[in-house]
Amino acid sequence: MNSHLGTKLVAIAAVTLLAAGCGSNTQNGYQGAHPVQRTTTNELNTIVFIDHQLNRTDITKTIFGERVQDTVKVTLDRSGISNSATGQLEVWTMIRNRTDYDLQIEGKALFFDANQAPLMDETMWRRVYVPANGTAIYKETSLNDRAAYFLVELREGR
Amino acid sequence: MRQFVLTGITLIGGLLLTGCGATKIDNSAGRATVYEDARSPGKIQGVGVESQDIMAVTDQMMRDMLSNPQLVNREIAPRIIIDSEYFTNESSSRINKNMLTDRLRINLNRAANGRLTFVGREFADMVEKERELKRMGVVDGGTIRSTQATAGADFRLVGRIMSLDAMDTRSQERSRYHQITFELIDLELGTYVWSGMYEFQKTAQDDIIYR
Numbered sequence: 001m002n003s004h005l006g007t008k009l010v011a012i013a014a015v016t017l018l019a020a021g022c023g024s025n026t027q028n029g030y031q032g033a034h035p036v037q038r039t040t041t042n043e044l045n046t047i048v049f050i051d052h053q054l055n056r057t058d059i060t061k062t063i064f065g066e067r068v069q070d071t072v073k074v075t076l077d078r079s080g081i082s083n084s085a086t087g088q089l090e091v092w093t094m095i096r097n098r099t100d101y102d103l104q105i106e107g108k109a110l111f112f113d114a115n116q117a118p119l120m121d122e123t124m125w126r127r128v129y130v131p132a133n134g135t136a137i138y139k140e141t142s143l144n145d146r147a148a149y150f151l152v153e154l155r156e157g158r
Numbered sequence: 159m160r161q162f163v164l165t166g167i168t169l170i171g172g173l174l175l176t177g178c179g180a181t182k183i184d185n186s187a188g189r190a191t192v193y194e195d196a197r198s199p200g201k202i203q204g205v206g207v208e209s210q211d212i213m214a215v216t217d218q219m220m221r222d223m224l225s226n227p228q229l230v231n232r233e234i235a236p237r238i239i240i241d242s243e244y245f246t247n248e249s250s251s252r253i254n255k256n257m258l259t260d261r262l263r264i265n266l267n268r269a270a271n272g273r274l275t276f277v278g279r280e281f282a283d284m285v286e287k288e289r290e291l292k293r294m295g296v297v298d299g300g301t302i303r304s305t306q307a308t309a310g311a312d313f314r315l316v317g318r319i320m321s322l323d324a325m326d327t328r329s330q331e332r333s334r335y336h337q338i339t340f341e342l343i344d345l346e347l348g349t350y351v352w353s354g355m356y357e358f359q360k361t362a363q364d365d366i367i368y369r
Contacts, residue, residue, distance in 0.1 A: 034183060038183060039183070084225045085225070085227045085231070086224065086225050086226070086227055086230050086231055088221075088224065088225050090225075121269075123217055123221070124197050124210070124213045124214040124217040124218075125197055125198065125210065125214060126214065126218065127214075127358070140221070141221045141222075141224075141225050142221075143220075143221065143224060143269040144224070144269065144271065158198055158199050
């Protein structure tokens with residue numbers, strides 16, 4: 001009898017502690033484990049979602065191992081870089097809306113030189129309208145031909 | 159029984175250490191301030207042209223102009239006049255046109271790095287007065303050089319801010335579509351050498367006053 005009670009108590013305590021210790025609030029009231037994107041380093045030449053509501057990966061550690069869950073509203077189908085006729089770096093990406101609702105996405109690009117040093121070339125937010133289940137293109141151009149690397153940040157339009 | 163509970167506690171401790179030992183992020187809001195990011199919509203929003211629109215439109219036009227080989231790939235940097243003289247506001251939005259033209263010229267001048275030359279026609283009178291004083295010998299000739307005349311321009315910015323308004327009389331909701339055009343005119347031939355356009359539409363209960 002005592003042994004059963006002890007087992008139950010230990011189990012309840014474990015679940016409660018795990019829930020309390022691992023669960024936490026993230027931006028916009030989203031409740032859950034911290035998305036992986038929150039703690040990973042943004043590498044250059046990548047396009048990242050800074051709005052975790054749009055695209056995130058949650059890894060929750062449980063007693064049975066890691067539980068990986070991807071939540072997406074928007075995905076990037078294709079991306080690329082090229083050089084314009086005047087030598088500027090052009091970065092583009094194809095944004096796919098996976099929801100049944102029209103979405104507005106804002107993008108901002110930062111450019112870096114060949115040594116990965118910032119060129120202080122940061123674009124303003126460019127708004128892209130992505131229809132429900134549709135696709136839109138986000139494209140940005142650097143100011144000069146010194147740009148060799150980029151970092152694009154995407155968020156939901158405000 | 160005691161041994162069992164101890165084992166349980168050790169197990170929980172181990173799970174907590176392994177499961178939640180990652181970087182702790184303090185996700186609380188930052189300190190309150192009156193400053194706002196002018197690149198994003200602020201607390202007070204309406205259907206007119208706002209700071210984020212001015213910054214976005216000038217940034218896009220600047221990057222577009224800099225990627226035009228006809229403008230920036232010339233052997234001799236072309237001379238351009240960018241001011242609000244031929245940039246008109248035909249919209250129902252109240253806006254100082256100089257905020258657009260000045261921002262465009264200043265950012266272009268900084269980014270072009272000599273690939274484009276800007277003529278300050280707005281201040282031609284000031285330059286002429288100084289030149290006259292120099293020619294009359296009231297002041298000396300300065301340290302740079304003297305030229306026969308001031309710079310003539312190759313291209314000049316023209317453009318329009320236009321709008322289309324619609325209002326729901328029942329809900330008092332107002333919708334405004336803005337179209338802002340920018341074009342460069344060849345000042346010899348009269349042809350358009352570059353064109354750019356920026357469009358946006360906003361809908362809101364329009365109880366905002368723009369000053």
